[in-house]
Amino acid sequence: xxxxxxxxxxxxxxxxxxxxxxxFDEFKVSTSPDASILEMLDELNNTLxxxxxxxxxxxxxxxxxxxxxxxxxxxGHPHGPLPKIATCQLHMRTFKNGENLYIEPxxxxxxxxxxxxxxxxxxLDKIIxxxxxxxxxxxxxxDANIHPISKETATIAIEAAECIxxxxxxxxxxxxxxxxFVSAKVSQFAVLPQGQLERYDRVQAMVNTMDEMGxxxxxxxxxxxxxxxxxxxxTNIARMNRxxxxxxxxxxxxxx
Amino acid sequence: xxxxSRSFKTSxxxxxxxxxxxxxxxxxxxxxxAGNFTIWGxxxxxxxxxxxxxxxxxxxxxxxxxxxxxxxxxxxxGLRLALQNAEKRPIQYKVYExxxxxxxxxxxxxxTGVLILVFLVVHLITFWxxxxxxxxxxxxxxxxxxxFANPLYSLFYIIIMIALGIHLQHGFQSAFQTLGWTHxxxxxxIEKLGTxxxxxxxxxxSLIPIYFYFSxxxxx
Numbered sequence: 001x002x003x004x005x006x007x008x009x010x011x012x013x014x015x016x017x018x019x020x021x022x023x024f025d026e027f028k029v030s031t032s033p034d035a036s037i038l039e040m041l042d043e044l045n046n047t048l049x050x051x052x053x054x055x056x057x058x059x060x061x062x063x064x065x066x067x068x069x070x071x072x073x074x075x076g077h078p079h080g081p082l083p084k085i086a087t088c089q090l091h092m093r094t095f096k097n098g099e100n101l102y103i104e105p106x107x108x109x110x111x112x113x114x115x116x117x118x119x120x121x122x123x124l125d126k127i128i129x130x131x132x133x134x135x136x137x138x139x140x141x142x143d144a145n146i147h148p149i150s151k152e153t154a155t156i157a158i159e160a161a162e163c164i165x166x167x168x169x170x171x172x173x174x175x176x177x178x179x180x181f182v183s184a185k186v187s188q189f190a191v192l193p194q195g196q197l198e199r200y201d202r203v204q205a206m207v208n209t210m211d212e213m214g215x216x217x218x219x220x221x222x223x224x225x226x227x228x229x230x231x232x233x234x235t236n237i238a239r240m241n242r243x244x245x246x247x248x249x250x251x252x253x254x255x256x
Numbered sequence: 257x258x259x260x261s262r263s264f265k266t267s268x269x270x271x272x273x274x275x276x277x278x279x280x281x282x283x284x285x286x287x288x289x290a291g292n293f294t295i296w297g298x299x300x301x302x303x304x305x306x307x308x309x310x311x312x313x314x315x316x317x318x319x320x321x322x323x324x325x326x327x328x329x330x331x332x333x334g335l336r337l338a339l340q341n342a343e344k345r346p347i348q349y350k351v352y353e354x355x356x357x358x359x360x361x362x363x364x365x366x367x368t369g370v371l372i373l374v375f376l377v378v379h380l381i382t383f384w385x386x387x388x389x390x391x392x393x394x395x396x397x398x399x400x401x402x403x404f405a406n407p408l409y410s411l412f413y414i415i416i417m418i419a420l421g422i423h424l425q426h427g428f429q430s431a432f433q434t435l436g437w438t439h440x441x442x443x444x445x446i447e448k449l450g451t452x453x454x455x456x457x458x459x460x461x462s463l464i465p466i467y468f469y470f471s472x473x474x475x476x
Contacts, residue, residue, distance in 0.1 A: 011350070024350065076353030102351040109344045172354035175341035177267075207266055216344035217267035217337055220430040221362040223354040235438055242436020244268045248259075256259065 005030045006097040010044070012056055013104045018112050018120075024102075033093035037080065037103075038063060038070060040092055057116035063088040065229065068164030071171070072117045073104040078168035078227050086166065086229045106167055108176035110214040121167045123213035124181060128165075131205035132185045134194050147193045160187035162230040169224035169232075175216030180224035182210050183240035184232045190243055200247035204256040207244055268434075270337055275434040277330040278427055282453075284323055285420075289460050299397045306396045331373055338366040361425035361454075368423040375416040382409075400464075405472035410465035421458025428453055 007030050015022030031040045038060050045055035061069035065086040072087050074080040080090035095101065103117065111119040149157075161184070169180035186203050189195025195202070218237060225234045247256070263269045294305040309316055355363060382403055387396050403409050428450035432438060438446075 022347075073349060073351075076349060076351035078354065081353070104349055104351070107345050107347055107349055109346055174345075174355050176344035177341075179267075207268055211267050214344065215267075216341040217271060218434075219337070219341065219362070219365060220426070220433045221355070221358040223358045226357040227354050234433070238433050238436045238438040240436075241268055241271075241434050244266075245272065245436060248263055254259070256262070 004033060006033055006092060006095065008092070008095060008098075009100045011100065011102045012117070014056070014116055015105075015113050017115060022113065031092050033091065035092050036063070036088055037072075037074065037090045037092065038088050057114075057118050059118050060088055065089045066164060068166035071106055071166045071168055073102075073106060073171055075102055078106060078171040079166075079229050083226070084229055084231050086164070089229075106171035108170045108215070110170065110176065110178070111167070119167075121165075123215070124165055124167055124178065126213055127178065127182055127206050127209045128185060130209035131198070131202040132189075134189060134198060136194065136197070149192065153191050156191050157188050159233065160184045160191075160236050163188075163228075163232050164230060166229060168227055168229060170215060172223045172227035173216065173218075174221065174223065175219060177218045177224075178210050178213075178215040179218040179237050179240070180228060180232055180234065182206050183236035186240045186243065187236040190239060199243065200251035201253050201256070203240060203243040204247050204251065204253070207240070208256070270333055271434045273329065273333045274337070275431040277326050277333070279431050280326050281330060282424070282428065282431075284326070285457060289457060292461065292464055295397070295400070295464060299395075302397050303395055327376065331369070334366060334369050359426065361422045362430075364422060365426050365430075368419040371416055371419040372423060375412075375419075378412075401468050401472070404465045404468035407469060410469040413465045414462045417458050417461040420461070421454040424457060425450060425454035 007028065010027040010029060011024045012027060013022050014025045027044060029040065029044055031043065035043070038058070041056055041058055048055050058072060059069050061067045063070070065088060068086070070087040071079060074087070074090065079085060079087045080094065082090060082094060105111075105113055105117045105119045106121075110123045111121060113119050163181060163184035165181065165185075167178075167181065170176050170178050173179075186206060189202065190199055220234075220237075222234050225232065264273060291305060291309075295302045383396070383399060386399055387394070390399075404413075429443075429447050432443070432446050
Protein backbone atom coordinates (compact mmCIF):
# COMPACT_ATOMS: atom_id res chain seq x y z
CA UNK A 1 0.00 0.00 0.00
CA UNK A 2 1.18 3.47 -0.84
CA UNK A 3 2.47 5.40 2.12
CA UNK A 4 0.66 8.73 2.59
CA UNK A 5 2.01 9.28 6.08
CA UNK A 6 2.91 12.75 7.28
CA UNK A 7 5.85 13.57 9.51
CA UNK A 8 5.29 15.70 12.57
CA UNK A 9 7.39 16.96 15.45
CA UNK A 10 5.47 16.69 18.70
CA UNK A 11 6.30 18.74 21.79
CA UNK A 12 4.38 17.07 24.59
CA UNK A 13 4.07 18.15 28.22
CA UNK A 14 5.47 15.47 30.55
CA UNK A 15 4.96 15.60 34.29
CA UNK A 16 5.40 12.62 36.61
CA UNK A 17 2.89 13.69 39.27
CA UNK A 18 1.11 16.77 40.65
CA UNK A 19 4.08 17.88 42.77
CA UNK A 20 6.95 17.53 40.29
CA UNK A 21 7.92 20.08 37.69
CA UNK A 22 6.95 19.39 34.12
CA UNK A 23 8.80 19.82 30.83
CA PHE A 24 8.25 19.46 27.10
CA ASP A 25 9.58 16.28 25.45
CA GLU A 26 10.11 16.17 21.71
CA PHE A 27 8.97 13.22 19.57
CA LYS A 28 9.28 12.75 15.83
CA VAL A 29 6.43 10.69 14.40
CA SER A 30 5.24 9.47 11.02
CA THR A 31 1.47 9.11 11.12
CA SER A 32 -1.50 8.48 8.86
CA PRO A 33 -3.45 11.64 8.04
CA ASP A 34 -6.60 9.61 8.80
CA ALA A 35 -5.56 8.93 12.38
CA SER A 36 -7.16 10.98 15.12
CA ILE A 37 -4.74 12.71 17.45
CA LEU A 38 -5.56 10.11 20.14
CA GLU A 39 -4.84 7.24 17.72
CA MET A 40 -1.58 8.94 16.80
CA LEU A 41 -0.70 9.12 20.54
CA ASP A 42 -1.72 5.43 20.94
CA GLU A 43 0.76 4.51 18.19
CA LEU A 44 3.45 6.63 19.78
CA ASN A 45 2.78 4.97 23.15
CA ASN A 46 3.13 1.50 21.55
CA THR A 47 6.53 2.56 20.25
CA LEU A 48 7.55 3.99 23.61
CA UNK A 49 6.45 0.87 25.49
CA UNK A 50 8.29 -1.37 23.02
CA UNK A 51 11.43 0.59 23.87
CA UNK A 52 10.72 0.23 27.60
CA UNK A 53 9.98 3.93 28.06
CA UNK A 54 7.06 5.43 29.99
CA UNK A 55 4.05 6.04 27.74
CA UNK A 56 2.35 9.45 27.57
CA UNK A 57 -0.61 9.65 29.95
CA UNK A 58 -3.77 11.13 28.45
CA UNK A 59 -7.51 10.66 28.98
CA UNK A 60 -10.14 9.38 26.57
CA UNK A 61 -13.34 7.40 26.64
CA UNK A 62 -16.01 7.43 23.92
CA UNK A 63 -13.77 8.81 21.16
CA UNK A 64 -16.80 10.14 19.32
CA UNK A 65 -16.98 13.62 20.80
CA UNK A 66 -19.80 13.21 23.30
CA UNK A 67 -18.32 12.18 26.65
CA UNK A 68 -16.07 15.15 27.39
CA UNK A 69 -13.24 13.00 28.78
CA UNK A 70 -10.52 13.78 26.27
CA UNK A 71 -9.19 17.26 26.15
CA UNK A 72 -5.76 18.68 25.52
CA UNK A 73 -4.51 21.98 24.17
CA UNK A 74 -3.07 21.59 20.68
CA UNK A 75 -1.11 24.54 19.28
CA GLY A 76 -2.77 26.94 21.69
CA HIS A 77 -6.37 25.81 21.20
CA PRO A 78 -8.28 23.52 23.59
CA HIS A 79 -9.39 20.52 21.46
CA GLY A 80 -7.15 21.76 18.65
CA PRO A 81 -7.46 24.50 16.04
CA LEU A 82 -10.72 23.33 14.38
CA PRO A 83 -14.04 24.68 15.70
CA LYS A 84 -16.73 22.58 17.41
CA ILE A 85 -14.87 19.29 17.82
CA ALA A 86 -13.50 17.40 20.79
CA THR A 87 -9.84 16.32 20.84
CA CYS A 88 -10.77 12.78 19.72
CA GLN A 89 -12.33 14.22 16.53
CA LEU A 90 -9.15 16.09 15.57
CA HIS A 91 -7.53 14.26 12.68
CA MET A 92 -3.94 14.54 11.64
CA ARG A 93 -4.92 15.70 8.13
CA THR A 94 -5.55 19.05 9.85
CA PHE A 95 -1.78 19.50 10.00
CA LYS A 96 0.80 19.94 7.28
CA ASN A 97 3.70 17.57 6.71
CA GLY A 98 6.67 18.74 8.78
CA GLU A 99 4.58 20.83 11.17
CA ASN A 100 5.47 21.36 14.84
CA LEU A 101 2.76 20.51 17.36
CA TYR A 102 2.60 21.67 20.96
CA ILE A 103 0.38 19.38 23.05
CA GLU A 104 -0.30 20.68 26.55
CA PRO A 105 -2.75 19.88 29.34
CA UNK A 106 -5.70 22.18 30.13
CA UNK A 107 -4.13 24.78 32.39
CA UNK A 108 -5.90 26.50 35.27
CA UNK A 109 -5.33 27.07 38.96
CA UNK A 110 -8.45 24.96 39.59
CA UNK A 111 -7.13 22.03 37.49
CA UNK A 112 -4.23 20.14 39.08
CA UNK A 113 -2.13 18.10 36.71
CA UNK A 114 -2.31 14.43 37.70
CA UNK A 115 0.16 13.15 35.11
CA UNK A 116 1.36 14.43 31.72
CA UNK A 117 -1.80 15.53 29.88
CA UNK A 118 -4.28 14.33 32.51
CA UNK A 119 -5.77 17.03 34.72
CA UNK A 120 -8.08 16.79 37.71
CA UNK A 121 -11.37 18.34 36.60
CA UNK A 122 -13.28 17.32 39.74
CA UNK A 123 -13.85 21.00 40.67
CA LEU A 124 -16.43 20.95 37.85
CA ASP A 125 -18.14 17.97 39.56
CA LYS A 126 -18.13 19.89 42.86
CA ILE A 127 -20.03 22.71 41.16
CA ILE A 128 -22.66 20.23 39.88
CA UNK A 129 -22.90 18.64 43.34
CA UNK A 130 -23.67 22.02 44.87
CA UNK A 131 -26.83 22.56 42.80
CA UNK A 132 -26.76 21.21 39.25
CA UNK A 133 -29.78 18.95 39.68
CA UNK A 134 -33.49 18.96 40.53
CA UNK A 135 -34.59 17.42 43.84
CA UNK A 136 -37.91 15.91 42.86
CA UNK A 137 -38.99 12.32 43.16
CA UNK A 138 -39.22 11.30 39.56
CA UNK A 139 -41.23 8.14 40.29
CA UNK A 140 -42.22 6.05 37.31
CA UNK A 141 -42.06 7.36 33.76
CA UNK A 142 -44.52 10.28 33.45
CA ASP A 143 -46.90 10.79 30.57
CA ALA A 144 -45.25 12.44 27.61
CA ASN A 145 -45.95 16.16 27.23
CA ILE A 146 -47.48 16.43 30.69
CA HIS A 147 -45.75 19.83 30.90
CA PRO A 148 -46.41 21.79 27.72
CA ILE A 149 -43.08 23.37 26.69
CA SER A 150 -42.70 25.54 23.62
CA LYS A 151 -40.31 24.60 20.86
CA GLU A 152 -38.22 27.74 21.51
CA THR A 153 -37.84 26.94 25.23
CA ALA A 154 -37.05 23.28 24.58
CA THR A 155 -34.36 24.33 22.07
CA ILE A 156 -32.71 26.67 24.58
CA ALA A 157 -32.67 23.94 27.24
CA ILE A 158 -31.34 21.29 24.87
CA GLU A 159 -28.66 23.59 23.45
CA ALA A 160 -27.51 24.36 27.00
CA ALA A 161 -27.60 20.64 27.84
CA GLU A 162 -25.27 19.99 24.89
CA CYS A 163 -22.41 20.95 27.23
CA ILE A 164 -20.34 17.80 27.73
CA UNK A 165 -18.51 19.18 30.75
CA UNK A 166 -15.08 18.82 29.14
CA UNK A 167 -13.83 22.02 30.75
CA UNK A 168 -12.35 23.50 27.56
CA UNK A 169 -14.02 26.85 28.33
CA UNK A 170 -11.80 27.11 31.43
CA UNK A 171 -8.74 26.16 29.38
CA UNK A 172 -9.55 28.79 26.73
CA UNK A 173 -10.39 31.69 29.05
CA UNK A 174 -7.58 34.09 29.92
CA UNK A 175 -9.02 34.19 33.45
CA UNK A 176 -9.56 30.40 33.63
CA UNK A 177 -13.22 31.14 34.28
CA UNK A 178 -15.80 28.33 34.31
CA UNK A 179 -18.75 30.63 33.57
CA UNK A 180 -19.71 28.97 30.26
CA PHE A 181 -19.84 25.52 31.87
CA VAL A 182 -21.71 26.70 34.97
CA SER A 183 -24.13 28.85 32.99
CA ALA A 184 -24.99 25.94 30.67
CA LYS A 185 -25.70 23.73 33.68
CA VAL A 186 -27.80 26.49 35.28
CA SER A 187 -29.66 27.31 32.06
CA GLN A 188 -30.71 23.78 31.19
CA PHE A 189 -32.92 23.83 34.30
CA ALA A 190 -33.66 27.55 34.54
CA VAL A 191 -35.77 27.67 31.37
CA LEU A 192 -37.84 24.53 32.12
CA PRO A 193 -40.79 24.25 34.55
CA GLN A 194 -39.10 21.38 36.44
CA GLY A 195 -36.19 23.65 37.31
CA GLN A 196 -38.20 26.52 38.81
CA LEU A 197 -38.49 25.28 42.41
CA GLU A 198 -34.74 25.49 43.08
CA ARG A 199 -33.93 28.06 40.41
CA TYR A 200 -32.59 30.84 42.65
CA ASP A 201 -30.89 28.64 45.24
CA ARG A 202 -29.23 26.67 42.46
CA VAL A 203 -27.64 29.64 40.73
CA GLN A 204 -26.32 31.12 43.97
CA ALA A 205 -24.96 27.82 45.27
CA MET A 206 -23.25 26.98 41.98
CA VAL A 207 -21.69 30.44 41.58
CA ASN A 208 -20.41 30.32 45.17
CA THR A 209 -18.83 26.89 44.61
CA MET A 210 -17.36 28.06 41.31
CA ASP A 211 -15.62 30.92 43.15
CA GLU A 212 -14.45 28.65 45.97
CA MET A 213 -12.90 26.19 43.51
CA GLY A 214 -10.53 28.89 42.27
CA UNK A 215 -11.96 29.67 38.85
CA UNK A 216 -11.58 33.23 37.54
CA UNK A 217 -14.33 35.72 36.83
CA UNK A 218 -15.88 36.42 33.44
CA UNK A 219 -14.60 39.47 31.58
CA UNK A 220 -16.91 38.87 28.62
CA UNK A 221 -14.19 38.17 26.06
CA UNK A 222 -16.08 35.13 24.71
CA UNK A 223 -13.02 32.97 23.95
CA UNK A 224 -14.93 30.14 25.67
CA UNK A 225 -17.74 30.20 23.12
CA UNK A 226 -15.23 30.22 20.25
CA UNK A 227 -13.41 27.15 21.62
CA UNK A 228 -16.38 25.15 22.97
CA UNK A 229 -16.58 21.79 21.16
CA UNK A 230 -20.39 21.99 21.33
CA UNK A 231 -20.74 25.68 20.53
CA UNK A 232 -22.52 26.45 23.82
CA UNK A 233 -23.63 30.07 23.61
CA UNK A 234 -22.55 32.92 25.88
CA THR A 235 -26.23 33.91 26.11
CA ASN A 236 -26.27 31.24 28.84
CA ILE A 237 -23.77 33.36 30.80
CA ALA A 238 -26.08 36.37 30.45
CA ARG A 239 -28.99 34.22 31.68
CA MET A 240 -26.96 33.09 34.69
CA ASN A 241 -25.94 36.70 35.47
CA ARG A 242 -29.61 37.71 35.25
CA UNK A 243 -30.73 34.82 37.46
CA UNK A 244 -27.99 35.57 39.98
CA UNK A 245 -29.11 39.20 40.24
CA UNK A 246 -32.77 38.18 40.42
CA UNK A 247 -31.89 35.60 43.09
CA UNK A 248 -30.29 38.31 45.20
CA UNK A 249 -33.50 40.30 44.98
CA UNK A 250 -36.17 37.63 45.24
CA UNK A 251 -34.75 34.39 46.67
CA UNK A 252 -36.37 33.24 49.93
CA UNK A 253 -33.15 31.59 51.15
CA UNK A 254 -31.44 33.71 53.80
CA UNK A 255 -28.07 31.94 53.91
CA UNK A 256 -26.77 33.24 50.56
CA UNK B 257 -20.55 38.84 57.09
CA UNK B 258 -23.81 40.23 55.80
CA UNK B 259 -25.49 38.93 52.66
CA UNK B 260 -24.64 42.21 50.95
CA SER B 261 -20.88 42.10 51.41
CA ARG B 262 -20.94 38.36 50.73
CA SER B 263 -22.80 38.97 47.46
CA PHE B 264 -20.44 41.72 46.34
CA LYS B 265 -17.46 39.43 46.98
CA THR B 266 -18.69 36.83 44.47
CA SER B 267 -17.28 36.97 40.95
CA UNK B 268 -20.63 38.06 39.48
CA UNK B 269 -21.18 40.54 42.31
CA UNK B 270 -17.87 42.24 41.58
CA UNK B 271 -18.74 42.36 37.89
CA UNK B 272 -22.07 43.98 38.76
CA UNK B 273 -20.23 46.73 40.63
CA UNK B 274 -18.09 47.30 37.51
CA UNK B 275 -21.23 47.38 35.38
CA UNK B 276 -23.23 49.83 37.49
CA UNK B 277 -20.32 52.23 38.08
CA UNK B 278 -19.26 51.85 34.43
CA UNK B 279 -22.68 52.78 33.09
CA UNK B 280 -22.93 55.78 35.45
CA UNK B 281 -19.45 56.93 34.35
CA UNK B 282 -20.61 56.55 30.76
CA UNK B 283 -23.48 58.98 31.48
CA UNK B 284 -20.97 61.39 33.04
CA UNK B 285 -18.77 61.21 29.93
CA UNK B 286 -21.81 61.93 27.81
CA UNK B 287 -22.57 65.09 29.79
CA UNK B 288 -18.85 65.99 29.78
CA UNK B 289 -18.68 65.67 25.98
CA ALA B 290 -21.81 67.79 25.57
CA GLY B 291 -20.21 70.39 27.86
CA ASN B 292 -16.97 70.30 25.87
CA PHE B 293 -18.91 70.95 22.70
CA THR B 294 -19.95 74.38 24.01
CA ILE B 295 -16.37 75.35 23.08
CA TRP B 296 -17.48 75.30 19.43
CA GLY B 297 -19.78 78.22 20.31
CA UNK B 298 -16.72 80.38 20.92
CA UNK B 299 -14.94 81.70 24.01
CA UNK B 300 -17.87 83.68 25.41
CA UNK B 301 -20.30 80.79 25.08
CA UNK B 302 -17.85 78.33 26.68
CA UNK B 303 -17.11 80.69 29.55
CA UNK B 304 -20.84 81.15 30.13
CA UNK B 305 -21.22 77.35 30.37
CA UNK B 306 -18.34 77.16 32.87
CA UNK B 307 -19.73 79.98 35.01
CA UNK B 308 -23.19 78.34 34.94
CA UNK B 309 -21.67 75.20 36.46
CA UNK B 310 -19.82 77.38 38.97
CA UNK B 311 -23.00 79.21 39.95
CA UNK B 312 -24.61 75.94 41.03
CA UNK B 313 -22.29 75.98 44.04
CA UNK B 314 -22.81 73.08 46.40
CA UNK B 315 -24.71 71.06 43.80
CA UNK B 316 -21.57 70.98 41.64
CA UNK B 317 -19.51 69.94 44.66
CA UNK B 318 -21.98 67.16 45.43
CA UNK B 319 -21.69 65.89 41.85
CA UNK B 320 -17.88 66.13 42.05
CA UNK B 321 -17.76 63.99 45.20
CA UNK B 322 -20.16 61.47 43.64
CA UNK B 323 -18.01 61.28 40.51
CA UNK B 324 -14.85 60.81 42.55
CA UNK B 325 -16.51 57.91 44.40
CA UNK B 326 -17.69 56.35 41.12
CA UNK B 327 -14.18 56.55 39.68
CA UNK B 328 -12.57 55.17 42.84
CA UNK B 329 -14.97 52.20 43.08
CA UNK B 330 -14.71 51.41 39.34
CA UNK B 331 -10.90 51.59 39.43
CA UNK B 332 -10.58 49.67 42.71
CA UNK B 333 -12.86 46.81 41.64
CA GLY B 334 -11.37 46.75 38.13
CA LEU B 335 -7.80 46.44 39.38
CA ARG B 336 -8.79 43.91 42.03
CA LEU B 337 -10.57 41.74 39.43
CA ALA B 338 -7.58 42.00 37.07
CA LEU B 339 -5.21 40.94 39.86
CA GLN B 340 -7.49 38.09 40.98
CA ASN B 341 -7.82 36.81 37.42
CA ALA B 342 -4.10 37.10 36.72
CA GLU B 343 -3.36 34.37 39.27
CA LYS B 344 -5.96 31.89 37.98
CA ARG B 345 -3.47 30.26 35.59
CA PRO B 346 -0.20 29.92 37.55
CA ILE B 347 1.55 27.95 34.76
CA GLN B 348 1.04 29.67 31.42
CA TYR B 349 0.64 27.91 28.09
CA LYS B 350 3.67 27.55 25.83
CA VAL B 351 1.36 28.33 22.91
CA TYR B 352 -1.88 30.23 23.67
CA GLU B 353 -4.08 31.12 20.73
CA UNK B 354 -7.60 31.23 22.23
CA UNK B 355 -7.20 34.87 23.17
CA UNK B 356 -6.54 35.74 19.53
CA UNK B 357 -10.06 34.59 18.61
CA UNK B 358 -11.65 37.38 20.61
CA UNK B 359 -12.48 40.96 19.72
CA UNK B 360 -9.51 43.36 19.80
CA UNK B 361 -11.19 45.66 22.33
CA UNK B 362 -11.90 42.81 24.76
CA UNK B 363 -8.21 41.92 24.95
CA UNK B 364 -7.03 45.18 26.48
CA UNK B 365 -9.81 46.29 28.83
CA UNK B 366 -7.79 46.69 32.02
CA UNK B 367 -4.77 48.00 30.12
CA THR B 368 -6.82 50.78 28.46
CA GLY B 369 -8.39 51.34 31.88
CA VAL B 370 -4.95 51.96 33.43
CA LEU B 371 -4.12 54.41 30.60
CA ILE B 372 -7.36 56.27 31.33
CA LEU B 373 -6.44 56.34 35.04
CA VAL B 374 -3.07 57.94 34.24
CA PHE B 375 -4.87 60.45 32.04
CA LEU B 376 -7.44 61.16 34.75
CA VAL B 377 -4.68 62.24 37.15
CA VAL B 378 -2.95 64.41 34.52
CA HIS B 379 -6.30 65.82 33.37
CA LEU B 380 -7.37 66.80 36.89
CA ILE B 381 -4.01 68.46 37.62
CA THR B 382 -3.70 70.33 34.33
CA PHE B 383 -7.33 71.54 34.03
CA TRP B 384 -9.42 71.15 37.15
CA UNK B 385 -6.74 71.89 39.77
CA UNK B 386 -5.17 74.70 37.77
CA UNK B 387 -8.55 76.33 37.22
CA UNK B 388 -9.83 75.97 40.79
CA UNK B 389 -6.62 76.47 42.74
CA UNK B 390 -4.27 78.04 40.19
CA UNK B 391 -4.83 81.34 42.02
CA UNK B 392 -4.30 83.62 39.04
CA UNK B 393 -7.96 83.86 38.12
CA UNK B 394 -7.32 82.39 34.67
CA UNK B 395 -10.29 81.58 32.49
CA UNK B 396 -10.72 77.88 31.69
CA UNK B 397 -10.84 78.70 27.98
CA UNK B 398 -7.36 80.17 28.16
CA UNK B 399 -6.02 77.18 30.12
CA UNK B 400 -7.51 74.79 27.54
CA UNK B 401 -6.15 76.61 24.50
CA UNK B 402 -2.71 77.00 26.09
CA UNK B 403 -2.40 73.32 26.82
CA PHE B 404 -3.64 72.20 23.42
CA ALA B 405 -1.10 74.43 21.68
CA ASN B 406 1.46 71.99 23.11
CA PRO B 407 1.81 69.17 20.55
CA LEU B 408 2.95 66.58 23.12
CA TYR B 409 0.02 67.33 25.39
CA SER B 410 -2.45 67.18 22.49
CA LEU B 411 -0.97 63.92 21.21
CA PHE B 412 -1.15 62.39 24.70
CA TYR B 413 -4.76 63.53 24.98
CA ILE B 414 -5.71 62.02 21.60
CA ILE B 415 -3.98 58.68 22.28
CA ILE B 416 -5.91 58.34 25.54
CA MET B 417 -9.19 59.20 23.79
CA ILE B 418 -8.53 56.33 21.36
CA ALA B 419 -7.90 54.09 24.38
CA LEU B 420 -11.19 55.34 25.85
CA GLY B 421 -12.96 54.37 22.62
CA ILE B 422 -11.47 50.86 22.79
CA HIS B 423 -12.39 50.61 26.49
CA LEU B 424 -16.00 51.55 25.73
CA GLN B 425 -16.26 49.36 22.61
CA HIS B 426 -15.87 46.41 24.96
CA GLY B 427 -17.30 47.95 28.12
CA PHE B 428 -20.66 49.12 26.84
CA GLN B 429 -21.93 45.81 25.47
CA SER B 430 -20.16 43.98 28.31
CA ALA B 431 -22.29 45.89 30.84
CA PHE B 432 -25.48 44.52 29.31
CA GLN B 433 -24.05 40.99 29.23
CA THR B 434 -23.21 41.21 32.95
CA LEU B 435 -26.66 42.54 33.80
CA GLY B 436 -28.08 39.69 31.71
CA TRP B 437 -29.96 42.11 29.47
CA THR B 438 -29.36 40.23 26.25
CA HIS B 439 -31.76 39.02 23.62
CA UNK B 440 -31.44 38.14 19.93
CA UNK B 441 -33.81 41.07 19.29
CA UNK B 442 -31.85 43.88 20.94
CA UNK B 443 -28.29 42.62 21.58
CA UNK B 444 -27.22 43.47 17.98
CA UNK B 445 -28.57 47.01 18.54
CA ILE B 446 -26.62 47.34 21.82
CA GLU B 447 -23.44 46.16 20.08
CA LYS B 448 -23.87 48.70 17.26
CA LEU B 449 -24.71 51.42 19.79
CA GLY B 450 -21.53 50.51 21.72
CA THR B 451 -19.43 50.87 18.57
CA UNK B 452 -21.12 54.19 17.74
CA UNK B 453 -20.47 55.47 21.27
CA UNK B 454 -16.83 54.34 21.11
CA UNK B 455 -16.33 56.35 17.90
CA UNK B 456 -18.39 59.29 19.15
CA UNK B 457 -16.38 59.61 22.37
CA UNK B 458 -13.02 58.81 20.77
CA UNK B 459 -13.49 61.31 17.93
CA UNK B 460 -15.61 63.83 19.83
CA UNK B 461 -13.09 64.35 22.61
CA SER B 462 -10.15 64.30 20.15
CA LEU B 463 -11.58 67.03 17.90
CA ILE B 464 -10.97 69.72 20.51
CA PRO B 465 -7.16 69.27 20.89
CA ILE B 466 -6.86 68.78 17.12
CA TYR B 467 -8.73 72.03 16.41
CA PHE B 468 -6.93 74.11 19.02
CA TYR B 469 -3.50 72.73 18.15
CA PHE B 470 -3.94 73.64 14.50
CA SER B 471 -5.44 77.03 15.27
CA UNK B 472 -2.45 77.69 17.58
CA UNK B 473 0.15 76.86 14.93
CA UNK B 474 -1.96 78.52 12.21
CA UNK B 475 -2.19 81.59 14.40
CA UNK B 476 -5.92 81.74 13.75
